[in-house]
Amino acid sequence: MNDTILISHEPATGEELWRGPVSDVDAAVSAARRAWAPWAARPLTERIAVLRAFANTVRRDAETFADLIAREAGKPLWEARSEVDAVVARVDIAVQAYAERTGKKKFDAGVGSSAAVRHKPHGVMAVIGPFTFPADLPCGHIVPALIAGNAVVFKPSEKTPAVGEALVAAFHGAGVPADVIQCVIGGPEEGKALVVHPGTDGVLFTGSAQAGIAINRKLAANPGKIVALEMGGNNPIVVTDTPKLADAAAIIVQSAFATTGQRCTSARRLIVKESVYDALMVELVPLARKLMVGDPLGEPQPFMGPVIDNDTAERMMESFVALLTGGGRALLHMRRSLPDLPFLSPGIIDVTDVPDRPDIELFGPLLQVIRVPDLDTAIAEANNTRFGLSAALIGGSPEDYGRFWANIRAGIINWNASTNGATAKAPFGGIGLSGNHRPTAYYAADNSAYPVASTEMDQPRATIMVGLRP
Secondary structure, X not given: OOOOEEEEEOOOOOOEEEEEEOOXXXXXXXXXXXXXXHHHHOOHHHHHHHHHHHHXXXXXXHHHHHHHHHHHHOOOHHHHHHHHHHHHHHHHHHHHHHHHHHOOEEEEEEOOEEEEEEEEEOOEEEEEOOOOOOOHHHHHHHHHHXXXXXXXXXXXXXXXXXXXXXXXXXXXXXXXXXXXXXXXXXXXXXXXXXXXXXXXXXXXXXXXXXXXXXXHHXXXXXOOOXXXXXXXXOEEEEEOOOOOHHHHHHHHHHHHHHHHHOXXXXXXXXXXXXXXXXXXXXXXXXXXXXXXXXXXXXXXXXXXXXXXXXXXXXXXXXXXXXXXXXXXXXXXXXXXXXXXXXXXXXXXXXXOOXXXXXXXXXXXXXXXXXXXXXXXXXXXXXXXOOXXXXXXXXXXXXXXXXXXXXXXXXXXXXXXXXXXXXXXXXXXXXXXXXXXXXXXXXXXXXXXXXXXXXXXXXXXXXXXXXXXXX
């Protein structure tokens, strides 16, 4: 038995929220291996009914869930409530996606035979979740995996274990057997053990590029284990000619500073055509300065809560200073109002004259601005990254957007909408350091079951027509 204790604190107060023992990964995987076959043998309609009951459980306890997410992840309550709504919506979307993406097909194969395509679950799936959306993003993997007939061992982020534990309790309360969905509490070591465990048949991961690359390396010699990586981004938002600069500024603020800039789809780089730069900054900087930063449960509700912890706050402040030192020009200074708590105000810095701008994901409320002469240069600058998750164009004509869409390397490309604008009814993922071409959301069904091709006859019928001695 592991005697190590994990403790979770509220970012907004520093107070202890939850504590519990670190889990035994071997025991969890062994239990899941015993449980998955009976679960897979249950009719699909029964599995779906249980998952619908889970959605009803979350809907019934929505305020309790939202309060817990707000406290542990530091999200404003209004945003935590929207996350709970997204969890509920996941089930119907996953049911529809499973029917469409993995539906049974049967067709004539000639000479009295038929051919069929059906799908089988992989077995035991390891799901590793982030702290950013500690309920919704894991459910984007868990719900499709359970519908397909897999067992799931879920390791929530060590920063949000209370939400992970509550989520799994809701699955159990709805009727998913205890060993079919389990919560493994722990840190990076438990995550590594789960990834390489010989008893897991797949790894469904959402998190940083560094962790995703490490997973990919660990499993490079194990092609039989499916790996879906949804990682971060150095996401560009491009602004070209538009008369609606106030609307453009609002979209930029939503893209860069929603969830305190801690979304994988958050805009990190604002690439602006020179001709609209001055007028856009007149709208953008005052709007960002007005954003309320405060207690997630406070009234009136803030736009932003804290970042997840003090280490993150310190790294973000260091990054802001480093960009200034390297030649950046502050348009809006990032500030830390309380030295012992991770509250940061939005920061905007013009980095046009910074040589060798770092191609990293600055995971917080910091927006870098780059001036360019025209749209083609903007597209080239937007693609100047190893990441490829999300990109957006504001302004321009349909022809401009067509050129932008055709040339941008990203898995999510939007026009006159936030970089965060992605519906669960579409695939969600990226390329490069942002993902491995196995998107989540609607396409998560593809990662949860594998296709099996069959040729079938009701009786054996065959003859050898050539090559036989008389």
